[in-house]
Amino acid sequence: xSRNNGSGGGGAVIAVIILILALGLLYQCxxxxxxxxxxxxxxxxxSSSAAPPVSGESEVSGTAxxxxxxxxxxxxxxxxxxxxxDLLPWSWSSSTVPLPWAATSNNDPGYKANVNVDNWSxxxxxxxxxxxxxxxxxxxxxxxxxxxxxxxxxxxxxxAWYNKAYSNPKQSGWLAAYNNLRGTSCDPSNYQYPWRDNxxxxxxxxxxxxxxxxxHQGQDIRPETCQKSVHWAVAAEDSVVKDVGSYTLTLRxxxxxxRIYRYLHxxxxxIAHWQPLEGTTTMVKAGRRLGQVxxxxxxxxxxxxxxxxxxxxxxxxxxxxxxxxxxxxxVPPYNALVTSYERKLAGNGCAVLxx
Amino acid sequence: MPLAAVAxxxxxxxxxxxxxxxQDASPRTLxxxxxxxxxxxRVYNPGVAAKSRATRGLRARNDQVDNTTLPILLPDxxxxxxxxxxxxxxxxxxxxxxxxxxxxxxxxxxxxxxxFVASQPGMFxxxxxxxxxxxxxxxxxxxxxxxxxxxxxxxxFGMAYGIEVICDEADAMNYCKDSTYxxxxxxxxxxxxxxxxxxxxxxxxxxxxxTQPPRPTDTVKVPVNRDVLTQRQTANNPVKPNSSVKP
Ligand SMILES: [Zn+2]
Numbered sequence: 001x002s003r004n005n006g007s008g009g010g011g012a013v014i015a016v017i018i019l020i021l022a023l024g025l026l027y028q029c030x031x032x033x034x035x036x037x038x039x040x041x042x043x044x045x046x047s048s049s050a051a052p053p054v055s056g057e058s059e060v061s062g063t064a065x066x067x068x069x070x071x072x073x074x075x076x077x078x079x080x081x082x083x084x085x086d087l088l089p090w091s092w093s094s095s096t097v098p099l100p101w102a103a104t105s106n107n108d109p110g111y112k113a114n115v116n117v118d119n120w121s122x123x124x125x126x127x128x129x130x131x132x133x134x135x136x137x138x139x140x141x142x143x144x145x146x147x148x149x150x151x152x153x154x155x156x157x158x159x160a161w162y163n164k165a166y167s168n169p170k171q172s173g174w175l176a177a178y179n180n181l182r183g184t185s186c187d188p189s190n191y192q193y194p195w196r197d198n199x200x201x202x203x204x205x206x207x208x209x210x211x212x213x214x215x216h217q218g219q220d221i222r223p224e225t226c227q228k229s230v231h232w233a234v235a236a237e238d239s240v241v242k243d244v245g246s247y248t249l250t251l252r253x254x255x256x257x258x259r260i261y262r263y264l265h266x267x268x269x270x271i272a273h274w275q276p277l278e279g280t281t282t283m284v285k286a287g288r289r290l291g292q293v294x295x296x297x298x299x300x301x302x303x304x305x306x307x308x309x310x311x312x313x314x315x316x317x318x319x320x321x322x323x324x325x326x327x328x329x330x331v332p333p334y335n336a337l338v339t340s341y342e343r344k345l346a347g348n349g350c351a352v353l354x355x
Numbered sequence: 356m357p358l359a360a361v362a363x364x365x366x367x368x369x370x371x372x373x374x375x376x377x378q379d380a381s382p383r384t385l386x387x388x389x390x391x392x393x394x395x396x397r398v399y400n401p402g403v404a405a406k407s408r409a410t411r412g413l414r415a416r417n418d419q420v421d422n423t424t425l426p427i428l429l430p431d432x433x434x435x436x437x438x439x440x441x442x443x444x445x446x447x448x449x450x451x452x453x454x455x456x457x458x459x460x461x462x463x464x465x466x467x468x469x470x471f472v473a474s475q476p477g478m479f480x481x482x483x484x485x486x487x488x489x490x491x492x493x494x495x496x497x498x499x500x501x502x503x504x505x506x507x508x509x510x511x512f513g514m515a516y517g518i519e520v521i522c523d524e525a526d527a528m529n530y531c532k533d534s535t536y537x538x539x540x541x542x543x544x545x546x547x548x549x550x551x552x553x554x555x556x557x558x559x560x561x562x563x564x565x566t567q568p569p570r571p572t573d574t575v576k577v578p579v580n581r582d583v584l585t586q587r588q589t590a591n592n593p594v595k596p597n598s599s600v601k602p
Contacts, residue, residue: 116475116478118380118381118382118475119380120381120382120472122381204500205499205500205501205502206497206498206499206500207499208479208481208482208497208499209478209479209481210481211481212481213481213482213483217499217501217502240444240446240451242444242451242453242464243453243462243464243521245460245462245503245521245523246460246523246524247523248503248521248523250464252444252446252449252451252466256384256448257384257470257471257472258446258448258449258468258470264502264503276442279442281419281442281444297523298460298503298522298523298524298525298528299460299523299524299525309502314472315468315470315471315472315515316382316471316472316473316474316478316479317385317388317471317472317473317474317515318473318474318476318478318479323513324385324388324471324513326388326468326471326510326513326514326515327479327482327497327508327515328466328506328508328515328517329479330499
């Protein structure tokens with residue numbers, strides 16, 4: 001944080017303080033409902049208007065110390081974003097869904113994001129055509145870590161919907177119960193600014209840059225709508241195709257520092273075309289359409305919400321006893337995504353090359 | 356920002372506005388790192404060299420191998436990794452090897468690079484390396500479970516090397532259910548291939564008196580394909596391709 005506070009300006013500081021006070025009031029109102037931390041977002045969230053980012057987000061933390069959560073700027077198209085490493089409350093804690101009647105605490109350092117806020121690919125192309133919404137897929141409507149306000153109205157109600165939702169899918173009413181319990185990923189609130197970082201969000205996989213050395217290894221980005229196989233993903237840099245999986249595409253940038261970009265949940269019908277011809281190397285230009293964003297997982301079946309899981313990997317070296325010790329690691333894509341999206345919105349983005 | 360305002364913001368438990376310009380701060384890319392040829396010559400004993408003669412089956416392009424400036428590491432026979440579908444791509448200071456395995460949905464990817472980005476101090480304080488016996492050499496390896504498999508990262512001869520196992524079809528899932536398979540590959544990364552340029556550097560640095568590093572011989576010369584879609588009629592169709600192409 002220290003490197004980022006140099007140019008705020010006095011007016012901005014006052015505005016921040018006012019916002020913080022407002023947030024405190026908001027917390028007291030909503031938190032009082034159960035006398036406990038409230039769910040991180042979504043209470044009555046709707047798309048009716050472009051609500052101010054902070055209030056629209058119901059940004060309420062379970063502790064008195066609200067995280068840094070003030071959007072930094074308003075760009076063309078009304079784009080706003082929360083700062084890097086400011087994850088959705090609960091999305092990084094070691095507790096599960098923030099049930100209001102469970103004795104859980106949001107003070108847990110758990111999976112808290114690392115403090116690294118650098119831009120790890122300052123000149124890349126934004127990897128999706130059209131508008132996009134970077135945010136959590138798990139802790140927002142439609143996600144496993146989310147519960148609707150209706151579901152949380154009473155424990156009996158929650159348990160009833162939970163049991164039904166996780167019963168045999170052939171049983172009638174299970175889907176309705178699931179939707180009541182988790183909401184739907186097409187909820188308009190998922191398709192609003194501000195963006196939010198979810199690198200280091202709670203996951204079982206290791207991530208050297210997360211507080212607990214485990215966490216989400218990329219950034220999840222919803223395309224403009226919740227329809228799958230409609231919106232295009234494009235190449236972030238001039239690259240060679242490193243690997244084509246059943247729902248993944250991996251690129252290796254051809255210029256130093258030779259970043260690796262991974263695109264997950266892609267429509268397999270498109271990425272199959274990038275399978276290299278025997279013995280050849282396939283190159284793509286920055287901005288090249290790669291395929292369409294979907295909800296696909298292993299075997300090319302429906303698996304998750306409609307989103308692009310976007311990863312940047314790099315070899316990063318630190319000095320250990322006078323010699324360089326390099327390590328391949330996932331790096332946080334968030335700031336590179338923010339700046340490339342801002343360039344795109346301002347008309348300075350990459351030219352998209354057709355399929 | 357005035358100090359008093361910072362203090363007030365902290366007392367109130369609030370954050371600090373991020374200035375947009377700060378996001379342009381980008382980590383520095385370091386010049387290609389020096390290769391520790393001395394260590395390579397020490398571990399590059401006749402036994403390892405004999406093993407690496409088996410790499411003559413490397414189905415890689417001569418030019419790509421010869422342009423690679425760093426030692427190329429391959430898994431030995433003990434790992435059981437098939438090289439039948441090997442694809443090798445080099446950008447000089449970085450290379451990638453793609454090894455699709457006979458099991459549907461199982462892929463082993465290998466990479467090596469001498470170009471690094473400078474880390475922030477303490478960036479990796481949370482890293483827990485495992486010690487792996489790599490052909491008699493203890494090597495620190497970082498294993499990470501990913502969304503679709505496992506990665507292993509380690510350094511040898513001052514270079515960064517990576518192994519990735521991808522399991523993305525039902526038949527392959529057993530290979531990624533834990534780290535057993537990738538650990539087996541990591542411990543067998545003992546075959547070393549030097550392209551022409553790397554071999555020249557190796558010889559110059561070691562006086563040319565060490566074991567002669569073998570080079571792949573029966574490599575295949577094939578053209579670089581700029582953009583595979585331009586060669587495939589179906590791909591030029593802007594509508595969703597026919598589902599019959601599904602893998
Ligand atoms: Zn993800």
